[in-house]
Amino acid sequence: MQLNIILAGVGGQGILTIASVINQAAIHKGLHIRQAEVHGMSQRGGAVQSHLRISARKIYSDLISRGTAHLILSVEPLEALRYLPYLAPGGKVVTATDPVVNITGYPNLEAIFAELHRTDRPLLVSAAEHARQAGNIRTSNMVMLGAAAPFTGMTPEELESGIEKLFHKKGADTIDMNIRAFRKGLELSQQQASDT
C-alpha cells in the first residue's frame, strides 16, 4: 500500500487537522508516514498545501512527485486546481465549493468548476452548508475528510477513531459534532459512488 495525498487550502482553513486525523489512523495501522507542511509567511491567508504520504514501505521523499498523487483533497475550489500537475492518471479530486475570496481577480466560480470537471469524476462538496447542519461551520474540514475517506486507504472506522483521538481533550460534544460532519461528507461520497 502506498498513498500520496495533496491537501490544499488557504492559510488558516485547518488542512493540518485533516492530516492529523489521517496520520492517527495510519499510525494505528503501523504504516510509514511523511507529511510536509507549510509554516511561516504563507500561513497568513496565502495558498497552503501539505504533502501526505503513507506507505507500508519506507518512504524517502517528503514531497510527492508530479503525476503521482492519488488524491487532491482541497478545502477551497481554486486551490484544488493549483496542484493538478501532481495528480496521477485516474487520481481523484475532492474539493469544497466554498470560495475564499481574498484576492483581486478571483476567477468566476463556474469557470473553476468547469476546470475541476476536466478531472475524472471530481467530488464537489458544499462543505460549509453540511458543516452547519452538523452543528458548527468549523467542522467543514471534517465534512471534507468524510467525503475523501474512501480514497485515503483508511476505513471510515479507522478515521473516526482518529477523530476521537485528536479531539479527546475537547470533550464528547466536540467529538460527536466532528463525527457527524465526517459522516455527512462520507454519505455524499457514497452517494456519488452509487450514482454510477
Next chain:
Amino acid sequence: MNKRLLLGAEAIALGALDAGISGVYAYPGTPSTEITEYIQKYSQDHHSPVRSAWSANEKTAFEAALGMSYAGKRSLVCMKHVGLNVAADAFINSAITGVNGGLVTAVADDPSMHSSQNEQDSRVYGKFAMLPVIEPASQQELYDATREAFDMSESLRLPVLLRLTTRLSHSRSIVESTPERPQNQLNPIYAPERYVLMPHNARRQYEHLISVQPRLEEFSKHSWLNTLIPGNGKTGVIAFGIAFNYVMEARELFDLDCPVLKIGCYPLPRKKVEALFGMCETVLVAEEGYPVYEELLRGFFGGREIWGRLDGTLPRTGELDTDRIALAFGKHVNYGLPIPEIVSNRPPELCKGCGHRDLFEALNIVMSSYDDRHVFSDIGCYTLGALPPYNAIHTCVDMGASITMAKGAADAGLHPAVAVIGDSTFTHSGMTGLLDAVNDRTPVTIIIADNDTVAMTGGQCSSATGTRLIEICTGLGVEKEHIRSIIPLKSHLDENITVLGEEIAYEGVSVVIAQRECVENAARKKRNTAANV
C-alpha cells in the same frame, strides 16, 4: 523505544533533550522556530529543568549557549540561516576557543525562500569556521545525529553545526527515541589561554583548530551519515543531506541503477568520494542549496565529468525534488494536468482586523502630503504592508535595517525619513541603530509597530513590549515629548494621522509606538484559556 510523529525540527529538539542539554537558546525564525517551541512545551509538561526562553537575537543566543558550554553543560542554539549572519562573530570565534560542554548549533536553511530573503547555504559557514557539519536526511536521522552531535562536540572540543532545510524541518515522520541521558554537572573550565582571544592566544588556538582538522575527517570517514549505496550504472550520484531522499525516490520510481554516495557529515570523506568516482564515468552532484561541493569537486579546471547545478543539469537555484533528479537522468516526468490559466496567485496578507492595517492606512494618508514617500521597513508581519492594497513600505533587507537605513537616507538629505519596525525586531537589532540616530541628532521618525508578540513566526514572546519600549527609547536618549503612543484602530484614525503627521514633520529623532495586540495572538490566548478550563 518510544515512537512519536514529529516534525524534523521537533526531532532535533527531542534528540537534544535526550542528549541531556541544560539549555536551548534561540530567536524565532522560519523554518527553525519549532525546535525551541518543542523544548519549551516539553519543559513545561515534564517540569524539566531545561532553560528555554527566547533570546533577544541570534548573537545573544549563541553567546549564552557558549557560556553554558564553558560552564560544562550541554547547550543547543537554533536559528534560521540568516540568523547565523547575526551570530557569525560569536560562531566563527567559538571555533577558535573551542567548547567544554557539548554545543550544537542547529541552523535551518530556506532554499526556494519560502519565508526568507535569500537562500544562503550554512554549510559555507561550517567550512569558513572549520567546524564539523552534519546534515541528516530524515527525521529519525535528525534525532539520532543530534544526540550524537553532543558527544562529538565534547570529544572534539568544538561546536558542531547541524544544517537542515525547510522541507525536513517542516515535515513529519515517526521517530523512535531512546532513554535520556542525564545533564552534565556544573564544571566550568579555567582556561584563559583558550578563551581569552588576544592575538598571542588566538594564534595558538587557530593553529590548534587547523591541527585537529584530520580528526574531523576521521569522524566523517566513520560516520553512519556517510554511506555508499552500490549500483551498476555508469552515472553515480553524490547526494548531500535531504537531496539523498529525492535521489532514492527517483531511483525507485524510474528504476535507476546508479550507485549513490550519501553525505550527511562533513568534511567530505575523501576515500568514499574516491570510491564513487572510481566506479563511475559521470557523477551527478545533488546538493540542496549552493553548489558548494560541486565547485570543490570540479576544481578550477574542471576535468572530470561532473553534472550538477553549475552546468545546468540541475537548476541553479531553488529546492530540489524527485522530478528534478529524474530530469537530470533524462527521464520523462509525467506532469499530470497543467495548472489552468485562471488560477491566480494567492499571496499572504495581513489578517483581517490586524492593527498593522490601521497603522498603514494612517501612515499612507500622512505620507501622501510629501513628494518623497520613502518608508524604510523591516522583517515581520508588517512586511506584508509592501503588497497591495497598502504598498506602504519600500524596503525590507535584514533585521533592524529600517532604522539605520532611514538614518543613512536622512544623512543624505532625504526628508521625511521614516522607519517601520516591529517590537521584536526593534529589540533584536533596532535599538543600537536608534542610539546612532540619537547621537547624531538625525531627523528620522521610527514607528514601532508593537503587537506584543513575534507574530510572523506564530506568536512567540517578544523581548520587550508596551511601556518597556517607551523606557528603552527614553533610556537611549530620545526626547520624551517625541516618544508618542497611538492605538492603531479605525476609530482612532484622525488622531493617529495627527500624531504621525506631527512627528514625521519634526526635524529630530522621534518615535511613534503603535500599540495593539496581534489578533492571532489574542485568539490563540483565548483558545488556550478555554482549553485549560
